[in-house]
Amino acid sequence: MEVLHIEATEDSPDIMLDQEKEIFEISGRSLPEDVNTYYKPVLEWIKEYSKNPNRRTIFKFRFSYFNTASSKVILDILTIFEEMIEEKHDVLVRWYYPVKDEDMLEAGEEYSEMVEVPFEFIAFQHIN
Amino acid sequence: MMTGSDDKNLNGFLEFVYDFYKTMKAHEICLVYEGKITHQITKAFVSLAEAQMEEDQETVRVQRTVFHVLVECLQNISRHADDHESASIFSGKGIFVVSKNSDIYCVTTGNAVLNEKISALTKMIDDVNELDGSQLRNLYMKQMREGRLSEKGGAGLGFIDIRRKTGNKLEYYFLPVSDKISFFMLSTTIPRII
Numbered sequence: 551m552e553v554l555h556i557e558a559t560e561d562s563p564d565i566m567l568d569q570e571k572e573i574f575e576i577s578g579r580s581l582p583e584d585v586n587t588y589y590k591p592v593l594e595w596i597k598e599y600s601k602n603p604n605r606r607t608i609f610k611f612r613f614s615y616f617n618t619a620s621s622k623v624i625l626d627i628l629t630i631f632e633e634m635i636e637e638k639h640d641v642l643v644r645w646y647y648p649v650k651d652e653d654m655l656e657a658g659e660e661y662s663e664m665v666e667v668p669f670e671f672i673a674f675q676h677i678n
Numbered sequence: 679m680m681t682g683s684d685d686k687n688l689n690g691f692l693e694f695v696y697d698f699y700k701t702m703k704a705h706e707i708c709l710v711y712e713g714k715i716t717h718q719i720t721k722a723f724v725s726l727a728e729a730q731m732e733e734d735q736e737t738v739r740v741q742r743t744v745f746h747v748l749v750e751c752l753q754n755i756s757r758h759a760d761d762h763e764s765a766s767i768f769s770g771k772g773i774f775v776v777s778k779n780s781d782i783y784c785v786t787t788g789n790a791v792l793n794e795k796i797s798a799l800t801k802m803i804d805d806v807n808e809l810d811g812s813q814l815r816n817l818y819m820k821q822m823r824e825g826r827l828s829e830k831g832g833a834g835l836g837f838i839d840i841r842r843k844t845g846n847k848l849e850y851y852f853l854p855v856s857d858k859i860s861f862f863m864l865s866t867t868i869p870r871i872i
Binding site for chain 1: 717720721724725738739742745746749750753815818819822823825835836838839843
């Protein structure tokens with residue numbers, strides 16, 4: 551599959567989806583004007599990838615902030631992973647949260663309760 | 679050349695500006711905006727507030743909470759302020775005020791809404807206000823699961839998120855403007871020590 555790379559802006563995260571190099575990562579801050587438009591290619595890419603994924607997929611979320619509209623899209627992404635797991639594919643979510651940001655950790659924990667997908671939680675040093 | 683009467687008008691206006699300044703100081707207002715609230719304005723305010731809080735050496739937690747509230751409040755208005763009749767002077771516009779004292783930050787927004795939306799808005803806020811922490815958590819998760827993103831990108835999660843992040847109830851007020859619209863004011867307080 552073609553690599554999907556969307557560079558971060560002041561209101562949207564960096565997105566890197568590369569099947570060959572096994573890099574699947576969304577990182578930064580997410581409050582785009584229109585979440586539907588912004589995440590459409592991302593959801594399409596992941597959906598397409600899910601039809602013929604790698605043997606193991608480690609997907610990294612490394613948010614410093616996301617707004618409520620983005621939180622809904624994150625669940626949509628996780629739902630695709632859940633479907634992949636039902637199809638016996640191996641998917642792991644690594645949920646990075648800024649050190650001492652309990653809300654971001656909690657957000658990840660809530661997602662892990664909502665979908666049948668394994669999660670790992672890792673603190674990272676956030677630099678503004 | 680300025681005529682005598684212009685002078686008088688100008689002085690009157692400058693006095694007004696001074697009174698306005700004093701009023702702002704008295705209410706400890708640190709940011710006020712009136713006009714169209716767009717995504718550009720949202721981004722500008724958020725970064726202004728961030729820089730200010732950094733300078734005031736607010737804790738990271740307070741900064742994050744204020745950030746959350748600002749974004750949700752501003753995006754609420756930028757999504758919904760255009761919903762009503764465009765003939766009104768309130769169309770697409772709103773007011774946005776951030777004030778603070780030694781204990782709290784207060785974010786207040788105001789925008790016109792159609793009268794027919796008042797009861798739904800009232801119910802939504804009252805419901806959210808009544809819930810405790812774990813109920814809010816469950817409602818947020820339920821709304822994420824079952825809710826759909828509107829065309830305008832709203833997920834119906836803003837009020838729940840504000841209530842959860844601040845721990846405080848949302849205060850609101852509807853001022854009647856005409857038989858069609860009212861001015862909806864929403865105020866949120868964020869403790870400075872959390």
